[in-house]
Amino acid sequence: MYDAKKIIPGLIIFALFFTFPFWFNLGTAAYTTPELELPDPEEHEHCIESTEYMRAEHMAMLDEWRDIYVRDGYQEYWSELNQEYFLTSLTKTCMDCHSDKEKFCDRCHEATAVDPYCWDCHIEP
Amino acid sequence: MKSSRRKFIKLAGLTALGWSVCPSLASARSNRYRKIPGALKADRWAMAIDIQKLSDEVMQKAIEACHRLHNVPDIDSRQNVKWIWVETFKPLFDDQVHAHQMEGKEKLPLLTLCNHCDTPPCVRVCPTKATFKRHDGIVLMDFHRCIGCRFCMAGCPYGSRSFNYSDPRRFLNNDELSPDYPTRSKGVVEKCEFCAHLVDQGERPACVEAAEGVLFFGDLSDPDSEVRRVLRDRYSLVRKAKLGTEPQVYYLI
Secondary structure (H helix, E strand, O other): OHHHHHHHHHHHHHHHHHHHHHOOOOOOOOOOOOOOOOOOOOOOOOOOHHHHOOOOOOOOOOHHHHHHHHHOOEEEEEEEOOOOEEOOOOOHHHHHHHOOOOHHHHHHHHHHOOOOOOOOOOOOO | HHHHHHHHHHHHHHHHHHHHHHHHHHHHHHHEOOOOOOOOOOEEEEEEEEOOOHHHHHHHHHHHHHHOOOOOOOOOOOOOOEEEEEEEEEOOOOOOOOOOOOOOOHHHEEEEEEOOOOHHHHHHHHHOOOOEOOOOEEEEEEOOOOOOHHHHHHOOOOOOOOOOOOOOHHHHHOOOOOOOOOOOOOOOEOOOOOOOHOOOOOOOOOHHOEEEEOEEEEEEEOOOOOOHHHHHOOOOEEEOOOHHHOOOEEEEE
């Protein structure tokens, strides 16, 4: 091959760089679901919606709540699951049940490397 | 060919129908929310301040009630944050002051706050729609959207807006924060919001409650409201009427 001396080492270096994330993480622990402190099941059986829905959609839900609260003045959310209204409030609703932020929200956010800026303003329970 | 044209028109009709139904289906989602049943309602909220009954004590009580509830810091410099504060007659009504005013009138201390204008310049200049006017006339800020550009501060002729040059929690007692209202963060503008969140819960603004009988709050479009009653009986002024912002805080002279 023409210039094989340069091309083949070049290709090897490229392949090494390209797969860097894979072999760099070899041997480190895989992601495990963090251990969360859930509210007392005697008092609260469910979250506002199903657990799967909350896991996947709570950020979208909070985003919608704050818009609808501040801009449209709606202060209550109807939960089909609980058949009851909840205040559309971060501190008065979520944190009322999930009162230990460190052992719930933070633990999960740390594991997933999310850092919501809400607490710059909203007052932690 | 004949039947395919028929088909095409049918399909087009169906598509048009779908288009008109879909958006209304999407908005049906908001049925999941409701306003608090006892919320106060109005077409145009307004405030009247009886300047003859304004004493230092009453003014301090109103300021204290507001700034406590909303976690407004007290910063001892030009970077202070204020929602409702004391200002003397001259800077408030400088378009109505002349050389031969009644003795001492220029130095008369008065209470002032956001005027919740009917044509608010701050709303027009805001590039993110963080400041907006509600249907009941309250000029509200959505702190979540504020990018701190300060156009609104340049637009407001009344100096009703304050900027957070640093984290306001540095100037607040963090053990005594009011749990009912968030603080703000560095780089956000803030101002009085006629206690929209309380109004939506069926309560009157905190300053009006604290200064009972001196501050009046009510619906301007309702001839029987408290505000309309005092405006009928007394001569009143608004600040910088010439500018055409139509302020809705009236001073009963």
